[in-house]
Amino acid sequence: MNMDISRRRFLQGAGAGVAGTALGAFGFGGVEAAYAATVKEFRLFRTTEARSTCPYCAVACGMMVFSAPSAETGRMEVVHIEGDVDNPVNRGTLCPKGAGALDYIRSPQRVKVPMYRKAGADAFEEVSWDFAMERIAQLMKEDRDANFIETNADGVTVNRWPTMGFLSGSSCTNETGWITWKVARGLGMLQIENQARI
Amino acid sequence: MAASTAPQPDPSAIGRIPKPPFAHVPGTEALFATRAARFEALAGGGHGLAPYLGFLAGLTRVQQQVAAAAPEPAMPSSGQLERARTHAMPPLDRAGFSPDATSFAIVAAVIEGAAALPMPAEAGAALARLQSAERPTLAALIGNVLANAIPPDEVAEHVFIAAALQVDFARRAAKLNAADLQPVADGVCPCCGGAPASSLIVEWPRYEGNRYCACALCGTMWHYVRAKCTLCAQTGKISFREIEGGGRVKAEICGDCNGYAKVLYTAQEATLDPVADDVASLALDLLLRDEGFHRAAVNPFLTGY
Numbered sequence: 277m278n279m280d281i282s283r284r285r286f287l288q289g290a291g292a293g294v295a296g297t298a299l300g301a302f303g304f305g306g307v308e309a310a311y312a313a314t315v316k317e318f319r320l321f322r323t324t325e326a327r328s329t330c331p332y333c334a335v336a337c338g339m340m341v342f343s344a345p346s347a348e349t350g351r352m353e354v355v356h357i358e359g360d361v362d363n364p365v366n367r368g369t370l371c372p373k374g375a376g377a378l379d380y381i382r383s384p385q386r387v388k389v390p391m392y393r394k395a396g397a398d399a400f401e402e403v404s405w406d407f408a409m410e411r412i413a414q415l416m417k418e419d420r421d422a423n424f425i426e427t428n429a430d431g432v433t434v435n436r437w438p439t440m441g442f443l444s445g446s447s448c449t450n451e452t453g454w455i456t457w458k459v460a461r462g463l464g465m466l467q468i469e470n471q472a473r474i
Numbered sequence: 475m476a477a478s479t480a481p482q483p484d485p486s487a488i489g490r491i492p493k494p495p496f497a498h499v500p501g502t503e504a505l506f507a508t509r510a511a512r513f514e515a516l517a518g519g520g521h522g523l524a525p526y527l528g529f530l531a532g533l534t535r536v537q538q539q540v541a542a543a544a545p546e547p548a549m550p551s552s553g554q555l556e557r558a559r560t561h562a563m564p565p566l567d568r569a570g571f572s573p574d575a576t577s578f579a580i581v582a583a584v585i586e587g588a589a590a591l592p593m594p595a596e597a598g599a600a601l602a603r604l605q606s607a608e609r610p611t612l613a614a615l616i617g618n619v620l621a622n623a624i625p626p627d628e629v630a631e632h633v634f635i636a637a638a639l640q641v642d643f644a645r646r647a648a649k650l651n652a653a654d655l656q657p658v659a660d661g662v663c664p665c666c667g668g669a670p671a672s673s674l675i676v677e678w679p680r681y682e683g684n685r686y687c688a689c690a691l692c693g694t695m696w697h698y699v700r701a702k703c704t705l706c707a708q709t710g711k712i713s714f715r716e717i718e719g720g721g722r723v724k725a726e727i728c729g730d731c732n733g734y735a736k737v738l739y740t741a742q743e744a745t746l747d748p749v750a751d752d753v754a755s756l757a758l759d760l761l762l763r764d765e766g767f768h769r770a771a772v773n774p775f776l777t778g779y
Contacts, residue, residue: 297778301629303594304526311522315757320765323714323724325701340700361683362699367491368683 321345324352327360330374334446334471337374338363354381416440416463424464441467494681497655497664500693502644506538512747516754527754529593530775533634534750536587537641540580547576547646555654564658564667566646568620568691573613577642581612584638600630620691622669622772629777636774643692655696660707661770663689664696669772670704672736672748673726685737688748690772695748703728704735705770715762722746723755725762733770734762749773 299308323344330337338360343352357378361368370377380386390408391400403411423439442460444453453470460468513531517524550558550565558565573581585604593601604612615635618624624632647665655664663670670687674695678684686695687704702709703726711729714737722742727734736755738746752773759769759779769779 296626296629298629298633298775299523299526300778301596301600301633302526302529303596304523304529307523307525311756312760314522315760318757318761319718320715320761321718323716325712325714327701327709358683360700361494361681361685367493369491 322352327363329447330370330377331380331445331447332371332373332377335365336447337366337370339370339374339377354378357381420463435464436466437464438466440465441469444468444470446471492680494684494697495652496657496697497652498686498695499647499650499652499655499665500644500695502541502641502648502693503538505644505693506534506541506641508745509747509750510534510538512745512750513753515745516750521754523754523756527750529591529597530750530753532591533588533637536584536591537637540583540587540638541641541645544580544583544641544645545576547642547649548574549646549649559654559656562656562658564663564665565650565655566643566666566692568643568666568668571620573616573642577616577639578609578612580642580645581616581635581638584641585634588634588637597630600628601634604631604634619774624777626778633774633777636777640691640693640774647689647692647694655694657696660702661687661698661704663687663692663694665689665694666692668692669770670735670748671771671773672738672752673698673704674738674740674746674748675700677740677744682741690749690774701726703731703733703770705733706731715758717757717761723751723758725758725767727762727767728770731770732767734767735769735771749775752776 297308299305321344323342326341326343328339328341330339340358340360341354342356342358344355345351346353355378357370357375359366359368359370359374390403390405392403392408392411393400419439420437423437425434425436425438428434440463442456442465444456448456448470456470457468510531513527513534517527517531521527549555555565557563558567585601589601589605607615612635615628615632616639619632619636619639643666650665658664658667661669666689668689668691671690673685673687675683675685683700685698685700687698688695698704699709701712703712706728708728708730713727713729714724715727715734716724722739723746724737724739725734726737736752736758738748738751740746752771753775756776756779759776762769763779769776
């Protein structure tokens with residue numbers, strides 16, 4: 277961390293105005309003032325560069341996601357994605373899928389809410405997160421009650437739930453992986469798929 | 475079994491993704507020649523600050539000529555260099571620098587060279603005061619510049635001295651082996667311990683898109699993670715500001731310390747110079763000052779901002 281700021285802040289605070297700047301001191305004060313007047317016309321534009329992790333596979337490449345205000349709505353939107361040069365995994369590179377992630381973000385088909393297709397229905401309908409969580413928990417409970425194996429043929433306690441598997445995300449962090457393992461193993465599940473094998 | 479001679483796996487040898495070098499020391503004449511050419515191009519392009527940029531172009535040409543002709547600098551002993559390395563200290567520490575005969579020769583040469591440049595009366599008067607100054611006075615000015623403590627009523631003299639010190643330190647830095655340099659602290663030059671003037675997103679072959687900070691004093695460039703404050707090293711509240719329509723120079727703003735420094739995107743324009751384009755983008759500083767952000771970068775030619 278460089279510690280030069282307090283001094284410069286002091287100089288600025290001292291407010292010597294044009295006399296305190298290099299331009300003023302060299303005799304370019306008039307040029308500086310005229311330039312400063314024209315600058316008032318300019319508009320500042322806010323953009324961001326955020327780090328993220330590619331959602332596709334377990335390599336978990338680092339991405340830089342660039343956002344800028346939309347011309348129509350004025351709201352920030354993603355305008356560009358590139359590999360994160362500072363990420364030791366991919367050092368700025370991305371595969372064709374990752375490089376195309378901008379289209380994935382903007383896709384009209386992108387699923388942003390839980391969708392539900394009732395048994396026998398021919399279309400998905402939008403449901404609430406509460407409904408989705410309740411429904412999944414209920415079905416898991418019913419299946420576990422029906423198929424849970426506490427002991428094997430020799431009477432040894434095994435606590436297996438062989439009829440259920442758990443699919444987790446490829447770009448999850450260690451911490452998410454740990455919680456996944458605790459939840460799934462705690463319920464007795466044997467098949468846990470974390471896609472972390474590339 | 476000599477295990478150490480066995481081939482070691484190096485994934486970076488596969489494909490095109492080698493680890494970028496940490497530091498790049500300046501080639502002094504090229505440094506000032508490129509910068510002078512950039513100042514000249516900026517001054518000739520109808521810029522609002524054209525007279526000042528033209529003056530700085532002349533001053534940078536003087537730096538280039540002095541760099542080519544100055545006597546060889548004395549370097550720290552190998553013991554001092556080794557000690558700096560062991561304790562992660564800058565080898566040419568500006569805080570512990572005392573000017574030697576080479577330094578004074580460079581200062582005198584820059585003053586003499588600058589006297590031939592066309593300049594306003596104020597600058598000429600400052601130069602005349604420097605021409606008649608004795609060594610102890612010059613040494614005091616050098617100390618102020620290295621401490622970033624330039625008195626507001628003597629800015630012009632100090633900026634001439636800063637220009638001479640850029641030559642002196644760049645020539646010393648050029649004699650170091652870049653591979654021996656190591657990180658000293660976030661946002662601090664690994665060579666002289668100074669602050670960056672700005673940073674560049676470089677387009678060096680195989681290292682495209684990496685960010686390098688450029689030292690305002692010695693011209694050393696060192697690798698620095700993108701979207702990370704060069705002042706307080708935080709990454710959480712970084713955003714950028716650019717003047718609408720000009721995406722080549724952006725201010726990287728940190729919401730944690732309220733400071734900002736400029737980032738130059740050389741993919742948009744290859745000739746961007748960390749010092750020249752910092753001056754040429756003064757509009758950004760003026761607008762950000764109105765928004766309450768403070769400048770984290772050091773550039774003698776923008777003293778007072």
